[in-house]
Amino acid sequence: MTTDIQGKVVAITGASSGIGEATARLLAGQGAKVVLGARRTDRLETLTGELRAKGGEARFRALDVTKREDVDAFVAFTLKEYGRLDVLINNAGVMPLSKLEELKLDEWNRMIDVNIRGVLHGIAAGLPVMKRQKAGQFINLSSIGGHAVSPTAAVYCATKFAVMAISEGLRQEVGADIRVTVISPGVTTSELAESISDPASREYMREFRKDAIPADAIARAISYAISQPADVDVSEIIIRPTSSPY
Numbered sequence: 001m002t003t004d005i006q007g008k009v010v011a012i013t014g015a016s017s018g019i020g021e022a023t024a025r026l027l028a029g030q031g032a033k034v035v036l037g038a039r040r041t042d043r044l045e046t047l048t049g050e051l052r053a054k055g056g057e058a059r060f061r062a063l064d065v066t067k068r069e070d071v072d073a074f075v076a077f078t079l080k081e082y083g084r085l086d087v088l089i090n091n092a093g094v095m096p097l098s099k100l101e102e103l104k105l106d107e108w109n110r111m112i113d114v115n116i117r118g119v120l121h122g123i124a125a126g127l128p129v130m131k132r133q134k135a136g137q138f139i140n141l142s143s144i145g146g147h148a149v150s151p152t153a154a155v156y157c158a159t160k161f162a163v164m165a166i167s168e169g170l171r172q173e174v175g176a177d178i179r180v181t182v183i184s185p186g187v188t189t190s191e192l193a194e195s196i197s198d199p200a201s202r203e204y205m206r207e208f209r210k211d212a213i214p215a216d217a218i219a220r221a222i223s224y225a226i227s228q229p230a231d232v233d234v235s236e237i238i239i240r241p242t243s244s245p246y
Contacts, residue, residue, distance in 0.1 A: 004227040006031030009082040011074065013065050013122060014092030016043035019141065019188065022215035023089060023222050028056030030223060035078045037063030038092070057082075065092045065118030068125075075125040087226055088126040089139045090119045090163075097152040108155045115159035119166060127170075130178050135230070137179040139222055140167045144186045144240060160184075171235060179233040181225040186240025187212045211243045 010027050014020040016038035024034050028051045036044050036058065044060035051058040061077045064070045078085050094114045096107040119140055130136025145153055146160030164182060171180035189212045218239055225234040 004229070005223060007033065008086040008226065009033045009035070009078060009084050010087040010089065010226070011035040011037065011078045011085060011126075012089045012091055013037050013063060013071075013074075013118065015060070016040040016047070019185065019215045019218045020089070020091045021047060022219040023091070024051065024058070026216060026219040026223055027226070028058055029054070032087075032226075033057040033082050034059075035074075035081065036060040037065075037074045039064055063092075065090075065121055066113040068121045071118075071121040071125045075129060079129065084133060085126055085129045085136060087137045087139060088122055089141070089222065090122040091139075091141045092118050093141060093143075095153075095156050097156060099152050100154055111155050111159050115156070116162045116166075119163055123166070123170060127174075127178075131174075134177045136177070137181065137226065138167070138170065139181045139183060139225060142167070142182050142184045144184055144238065146182075146184055147238070168235075171233070176231075179225075179230075181222075181234050182236045183218060183221055183225070184236065184238045185213075185218045186238070186244055188218055188239075189213070189215050211241045213239070213241045 005027060010032045012020050012024055012034060015024050015036035024036055024047060028034050036048060038044055039062065041062045048058045048060045059081045061074055063074045075085060092114055094111055096110065098104045098107065123138065126138065140163050142163040143160040145157040146164045149157040167180050167182045174180065221237045221239050225237065228234055
């Protein structure tokens with residue numbers, strides 16, 4: 001086990017699948033106490049049971065990151081169960097890609113609500129706790145889409161650029177007590193593409209994602225950032241398939 005992770009209390013949003021699930025499995029196996037949040041509580045219950053069966057410490061709670069009261073309650077639940085919050089992983093995200101001319105305003109707003117407001121709600125809930133503790137770490141999931149824009153992804157990329165900007169501002173403001181890490185995955189195995197309603201964009205993304213790296217590759221990067229000494233802030237990690245030019 002990694003001694004700098006063992007015993008840490010880590011809350012993860014979007015933990016029912018993909019990167020969130022893989023991260024929960026890895027960190028619990030390394031001795032962290034994980035608190036899992038997502039809307040699909042049936043999956044969370046199954047995952048939590050599996051982690052506990054392997055000797056891990058895990059709890060779960062229903063969570064919709066678009067609702068501030070839900071995120072506040074999620075952090076409060078973490079404190080009730082384990083007494084502190086060492087790491088908050090703002091992982092929940094959606095990616096319904098389409099060209100702007102398709103005018104899918106509902107999908108645009110959904111991305112803004114989950115990908116931007118969800119992160120802000122996590123910061124609003126976790127920051128006062130970490131300031132009281134004089135210790136803590138935010139790990140915010142951006143994307144390679146937060147570094148370059150591509151067709152059909154204008155709004156999605158905008159939300160991930162926003163995660164980069166919010167995280168950098170937070171890092172500059174919080175000082176030495178609280179660490180802030182941005183993880184920017186490239187093409188990774190997940191259910192993100194399943195939210196694409198536009199047929200052409202959906203087919204393009206299926207082809208694009210053929211060379212996806214597994215979600216546990218991102219989990220290992222998250223583990224690395226957490227495991228560093230308290231005076232080391234891993235500010236940003238970009239991870240992509242070796243076969244991808246993007």
